[in-house]
Amino acid sequence: MKYLTINIMLLLALVLFVAACGKNGPSSDARQTSAEVENEYYTCPMHPSVVSDRPGACPVCGMALVKKSRGGEMSKETMSDVQAVSLSPAQRVLANVMTAPVERRTLTKEINAIGVVDIAEPLQVTVAARFRGRIEKLYVNYTGEVVEKDQPLFDLYSPDLVTAGQDYLLAFNGLRNAQDAQDDQSAQIQRTLLDGARNRLQTHFGMAVSQVSELETTKKIRSTMQFLSPIRGTVVLKQVVEGQYVDEGTTLYQVIDLSKLWIYFDVYEQDIRFVHLGQPIQIKAEAFPDESFTGQVAFIDPVVNSETRTVRVRTEAANPRGKLKPKMFVTAILTTRIKHALVIPASAALTMGNRTVVWVEVKQNAFEPRDVVLGSSSNSHYEVLRGLKDGDVIAQSGGFLIDSESELQQPTSSDPHAGHGTKPAEEGTKSPPAPQQSTPGERGTSDAGSETNIKVLVKGRYIPDVIRAKLGQTIHLHFYRDEDSDCTNEVVFDDFNIRRRLPARKTTTIDLKPKEAGEYHFTCGMGMVHGKLIVE
Numbered sequence: 001m002k003y004l005t006i007n008i009m010l011l012l013a014l015v016l017f018v019a020a021c022g023k024n025g026p027s028s029d030a031r032q033t034s035a036e037v038e039n040e041y042y043t044c045p046m047h048p049s050v051v052s053d054r055p056g057a058c059p060v061c062g063m064a065l066v067k068k069s070r071g072g073e074m075s076k077e078t079m080s081d082v083q084a085v086s087l088s089p090a091q092r093v094l095a096n097v098m099t100a101p102v103e104r105r106t107l108t109k110e111i112n113a114i115g116v117v118d119i120a121e122p123l124q125v126t127v128a129a130r131f132r133g134r135i136e137k138l139y140v141n142y143t144g145e146v147v148e149k150d151q152p153l154f155d156l157y158s159p160d161l162v163t164a165g166q167d168y169l170l171a172f173n174g175l176r177n178a179q180d181a182q183d184d185q186s187a188q189i190q191r192t193l194l195d196g197a198r199n200r201l202q203t204h205f206g207m208a209v210s211q212v213s214e215l216e217t218t219k220k221i222r223s224t225m226q227f228l229s230p231i232r233g234t235v236v237l238k239q240v241v242e243g244q245y246v247d248e249g250t251t252l253y254q255v256i257d258l259s260k261l262w263i264y265f266d267v268y269e270q271d272i273r274f275v276h277l278g279q280p281i282q283i284k285a286e287a288f289p290d291e292s293f294t295g296q297v298a299f300i301d302p303v304v305n306s307e308t309r310t311v312r313v314r315t316e317a318a319n320p321r322g323k324l325k326p327k328m329f330v331t332a333i334l335t336t337r338i339k340h341a342l343v344i345p346a347s348a349a350l351t352m353g354n355r356t357v358v359w360v361e362v363k364q365n366a367f368e369p370r371d372v373v374l375g376s377s378s379n380s381h382y383e384v385l386r387g388l389k390d391g392d393v394i395a396q397s398g399g400f401l402i403d404s405e406s407e408l409q410q411p412t413s414s415d416p417h418a419g420h421g422t423k424p425a426e427e428g429t430k431s432p433p434a435p436q437q438s439t440p441g442e443r444g445t446s447d448a449g450s451e452t453n454i455k456v457l458v459k460g461r462y463i464p465d466v467i468r469a470k471l472g473q474t475i476h477l478h479f480y481r482d483e484d485s486d487c488t489n490e491v492v493f494d495d496f497n498i499r500r501r502l503p504a505r506k507t508t509t510i511d512l513k514p515k516e517a518g519e520y521h522f523t524c525g526m527g528m529v530h531g532k533l534i535v536e
Contacts, residue, residue: 042054066090085366086366087366088365095398097395097397099395100348100396101391102388102390102392104341105340105341105343106337106338107378107381108338110334110335111267111271111274111275111333111334112333113266113334114266114329114332115264115283115329116327116329116330117263117330118264119326120257121262123258124254124255125233126253127153127227127230127254128249129156130248131160131248132158133156133157133158133161135243136155136156136242138153138240139151139154140235142235143237144235146234146235147233149229149231150228151228152229153227153252155226155227157224158223161223161224164197164200165222166221168201169219171190171193171196172197174194175191206227207225229253229255230255233255233256233257233258234255235253235255236255237251238252238253239251239253258322259318259320259322260316261326262298263332266305266312266313267310267334269311272311275311277297279334280296281294281295281296281297281315282332282334284330285329285331286329288323293324294318296315296316296317297313297315298314299314300313341376341383342383342385342388342390343384344358345381346377346381346382347396347505348397352507352509357369357370358370359394360392361395370387372387373386373387450472451476452474452476454467454469454477456479457480458479458481458491458529459481462522466532467531467532467533469536470536471516471517474511475511477510478508479508480505480506480507480508481503481506481508486526487524487525488524488529489503489504489525490502491510491522492524492525492527493520495520518534518535519532519533519534
């Protein structure tokens with residue numbers, strides 16, 4: 001009986017132990033599962049202030065909320081490298097992050113400048129009256145007529161011409177008579193007089209050598225002098241009519257050869273190093289959109305215009321068909337090649353105030369920012385002077401969203417969502433606790449009590465379009481325009497008298513410090529896209 005009692009007690013103890021173990025096991029698992037659930041939340045990559053404990057859509061932009069883990073679950077490696085940003089495959093797809101390797105290649109730089117067509121100075125002549133007289137006959141009677149070289153323009157009558165011809169014949173006959181009489185002294189005097197008369201006919205009255213010889217032969221004194229066009233060209237000025245009396249030096253015609261023209265255009269001083277003498281240039285005119293003309297750099301002004309910070313460049317261009325006209329506006333296109341340049345896509349460079357940042361993929365789906373120094377640019381690429389090396393893999397798209405994700409993963413100590421606009425979340429949302437804290441100095445941001453940084457994505461609208469800030473803060477609004485629409489290429493704050501251009505795929509920072517609480521509205525340059533800043 002005694003042994004039976006002991007056996008029963010042992011059996012009961014074993015049953016109770018097994019029951020206790022079974023009860024404690026599921027309870028522990030449930031607590032662990034509950035803890036894991038509590039350490040997860042959902043947020044918007046574009047608006048980190050929107051958080052929820054369940055899946056859904058962002059009330060601001062409509063993007064699907066992404067599941068995140070709280071800061072307490074971050075690995076030590078992540079916490080030690082606060083600049084690293086890790087994306088899940090789903091986040092990478094949603095952010096449209098595409099990567100490309102940094103490579104060396106020939107960078108083609110294109111410089112566009114507005115130019116003005118002008119006449120070529122060496123190819124214009126002015127025809128003036130060489131002596132006083134009367135216009136006896138006009139051969140070219142209207143402006144715009146094309147004349148050939150040595151084509152007659154007009155006949156000019158002058159009594160002085162008759163007198164000069166008589167003086168020449170008198171000296172010519174006197175020299176022959178002295179030579180016949182073998183009077184050397186008289187011959188020398190007559191020869192001097194003859195040279196003076198010939199020189200007057202040629203230099204003052206414009207007689208050719210053949211015309212002087214004709215006078216010696218025929219003894220017929222001319223009363224008019226015929227003037228010829230010195231070049232082939234177009235008459236652009238005519239200031240004379242038949243029968244008009246003119247004085248010596250009066251301008252009668254202006255003739256210009258338009259087969260070659262000069263084109264002046266201005267190049268910004270940072271681009272002048274790519275321009276050199278003899279460089280070919282392509283010229284486009286709005287009057288002939290399907291045609292292009294070619295020219296060559298002939299002169300580079302040695303002085304920079306202090307007002308426009310440009311250098312004037314002169315180009316010579318052939319104009320055989322006469323399509324280009326003086327004073328016409330044209331577009332000059334200079335192309336230069338930079339060999340073995342380290343280049344990145346233009347979309348990969350993010351301008352952050354005075355910094356330019358590129359996101360580098362250091363491992364699978366992990367990115368870190370690199371400060372870079374950019375050099376020359378083409379339409380789609382930048383030359384990198386410092387900050388990257390050949391073979392680095394960079395984010396060529398989605399960099400702005402990665403930057404937003406970095407703010408989400410690594411908040412400041414004073415505000416886990418510093419740098420982002422805020423908007424009340426949907427019912428049922430709550431804010432997650434901040435990860436391990438870092439000081440503002442370590443993060444490179446200002447104290448949240450005095451300054452705030454807010455990022456605004458411009459893509460058909462402002463995201464977010466409602467921004468909240470505290471009175472007394474200096475507000476730094478970082479606008480990133482991720483589109484090419486002309487509608488949003490400017491942002492206007494009428495209350496602050498600010499109108500700022502927003503370049504595509506670049507960050508433009510606007511600093512504000514409202515003096516009063518209230519609502520301040522901002523719009524695009526066309527007034528079609530609206531946003532609101534609420535200062536409380």
